[in-house]
Amino acid sequence: MKLNKIFKNTLLVLAACLVLSACATKKEVATDIQGQMQGDVYTGTDTVEYLADGVPDRVFFATNESILTTASRETLRAQAAWLRKNPNINVVLEGHADERGTREYNLALGERRANAAKDYLMTYGISSDRITVLSYGKERPVDSGSNPLAWSKNRRSVTVKAN
Amino acid sequence: MTKKFLVLLFILLPINANALIEVDITRGNLNPLPLAVSPLSIDEESRKGFEKILKKENIGSEISNIVENNLRTSGLFNPLDKKAFLQAPDIANLKPRFEDWNLIKAQALITGKVNYIDDKLRVEFRLWDVLAAKEMMALAFTTVPNNWRRVGHIISDKVYERLTGEKGYFDTRIIYVSEEGPKTQRIKKLAIMDQDGVNNKFLTLGNELVLTPRFNPASQMVTYLSYFKNMPRVYLLDIETGTQEVVGDFPGMTFAPRFSPDGKKIIMSFAKDGKSDIYTMDLENRIVEKITNHPSIDTSPSYSPDGKYITFNSDRSGYQQIYVMKNDGSDVKRISFGNGLYGTPVWSPRGDLIAFTKLHKGKFYIGVMRTDGSGERLLTENYYQEAPSWSPNGRVLIFYRETKTNSKGEGFSAKLWSIDLTGYNERQIKTPTDASDPSWSSLLSN
Numbered sequence: 001m002k003l004n005k006i007f008k009n010t011l012l013v014l015a016a017c018l019v020l021s022a023c024a025t026k027k028e029v030a031t032d033i034q035g036q037m038q039g040d041v042y043t044g045t046d047t048v049e050y051l052a053d054g055v056p057d058r059v060f061f062a063t064n065e066s067i068l069t070t071a072s073r074e075t076l077r078a079q080a081a082w083l084r085k086n087p088n089i090n091v092v093l094e095g096h097a098d099e100r101g102t103r104e105y106n107l108a109l110g111e112r113r114a115n116a117a118k119d120y121l122m123t124y125g126i127s128s129d130r131i132t133v134l135s136y137g138k139e140r141p142v143d144s145g146s147n148p149l150a151w152s153k154n155r156r157s158v159t160v161k162a163n
Numbered sequence: 164m165t166k167k168f169l170v171l172l173f174i175l176l177p178i179n180a181n182a183l184i185e186v187d188i189t190r191g192n193l194n195p196l197p198l199a200v201s202p203l204s205i206d207e208e209s210r211k212g213f214e215k216i217l218k219k220e221n222i223g224s225e226i227s228n229i230v231e232n233n234l235r236t237s238g239l240f241n242p243l244d245k246k247a248f249l250q251a252p253d254i255a256n257l258k259p260r261f262e263d264w265n266l267i268k269a270q271a272l273i274t275g276k277v278n279y280i281d282d283k284l285r286v287e288f289r290l291w292d293v294l295a296a297k298e299m300m301a302l303a304f305t306t307v308p309n310n311w312r313r314v315g316h317i318i319s320d321k322v323y324e325r326l327t328g329e330k331g332y333f334d335t336r337i338i339y340v341s342e343e344g345p346k347t348q349r350i351k352k353l354a355i356m357d358q359d360g361v362n363n364k365f366l367t368l369g370n371e372l373v374l375t376p377r378f379n380p381a382s383q384m385v386t387y388l389s390y391f392k393n394m395p396r397v398y399l400l401d402i403e404t405g406t407q408e409v410v411g412d413f414p415g416m417t418f419a420p421r422f423s424p425d426g427k428k429i430i431m432s433f434a435k436d437g438k439s440d441i442y443t444m445d446l447e448n449r450i451v452e453k454i455t456n457h458p459s460i461d462t463s464p465s466y467s468p469d470g471k472y473i474t475f476n477s478d479r480s481g482y483q484q485i486y487v488m489k490n491d492g493s494d495v496k497r498i499s500f501g502n503g504l505y506g507t508p509v510w511s512p513r514g515d516l517i518a519f520t521k522l523h524k525g526k527f528y529i530g531v532m533r534t535d536g537s538g539e540r541l542l543t544e545n546y547y548q549e550a551p552s553w554s555p556n557g558r559v560l561i562f563y564r565e566t567k568t569n570s571k572g573e574g575f576s577a578k579l580w581s582i583d584l585t586g587y588n589e590r591q592i593k594t595p596t597d598a599s600d601p602s603w604s605s606l607l608s609n
Binding site for chain 1: 345346348393419432460463504507546547549550572
């Protein structure tokens, strides 16, 4: 089942690439994606801000997924360490989805993504009292593009200082 | 609004129901019925009276323009050019010379008269079968002059009903989300307008994000999602009084609200710990019931018109699909099995179909299927479109469509569109700003 799902996701990405290759900007997009995406998860740093030195504020997700990647877990461990050092800081985890889904489902998906991040912070000792989850669904994209790279930047959970 | 509208409705003459023209609305109508909408005649004194209060030079022509426009946009009728009319409106209303109307190929004729009596607007109209040379219907209304547009819509509904055998959908309103500003920072407001795009009004100021307004089928209440104080919650809004309140006391995001067909309950999703389940709240006794209980995302619930069943979408199979269950949450059955993802199921007011959004190979479709999932039919394909809402007679769907941006991320727009159940007559509905999340009201009068 799981493998089947990954296979399907790969197919989706391939399909997206095929669609793109029909466009005039083929080469430009292809090099953009190279080095900035792994599978369809964003791995670049264009949109990332920092809560403190070496503490990125956001993690990225595959299409329709809320599974944390290795890189995401590393980011969240850095956030947990920073939160332990700053016990007075509370955070809001803002979950987002890309524009390629229905609005209501995306609200739920954003909530699920932010909760995946919350659960991970909690396993690293951060109390749930310090974390609020807020989903924006597809309402607040960072990149207004209609292409796989833009969508990958928008599938995210962002940790924001609440106080 | 409804209460203020006193319709004194009486039948002037008996209706002969035999062997007259009929329009078949069950298939795509490629030959809309040619008909003539003669301007409603008006005497000079009445004309001046209305000009003074309504600032309209000839209210008779204005009302007939509304009728003409409604009938044309339905796609079922082809109102003929007034320049070709041979008979004057006042004489036509007394006794049409059917040969004249036959000559310009009109199969049906609408005539009428407007009077200004005791500060009231009195409108009578007649529908004639030109070929049979017979009157099909005659009605009169008396109301306050400010309701003149609604009189046009009510006449349209009566004509539609008489010629198709089904209720119309013209005396209705659309509530939707008005959108402005860049895609990354959209400002969204609740807005309401008549079904034909006139009388647009904004109901919120845009200070907080608002989404997915839905009409109560039984009253002028609306339920919607607001990010007031950055807490996404389902709200209830009375559009007569402007009062609003949060629905239920949930420790987290509530969303995807819709009314039950009797208007007494709200059904919605509540998201907690990464799972979303479906709940109902009784608006009278405030009792909250949990309807689904599954670690998946269960959302976009919609009742069947008899209230006995609920359709919703869930990703419990791994991907977003459509399900039907009994109203207590038992007997859950998946009904969508085609290729792709399925969402936003909405039960037709006629009960026989479920409209949905489908995502397949990077394209979005609006479609319908029977309530057991059979007979899937896709009506329209586009880059992005979703959230169909039914006209109260179950013949037309309204939805919104977003455009793809260019390589610089520019060129985004969101617009309302409608399409017939047959897949024909796709039209954009003009709105003053960009628009999304439309919801169609019930008929305001019956």
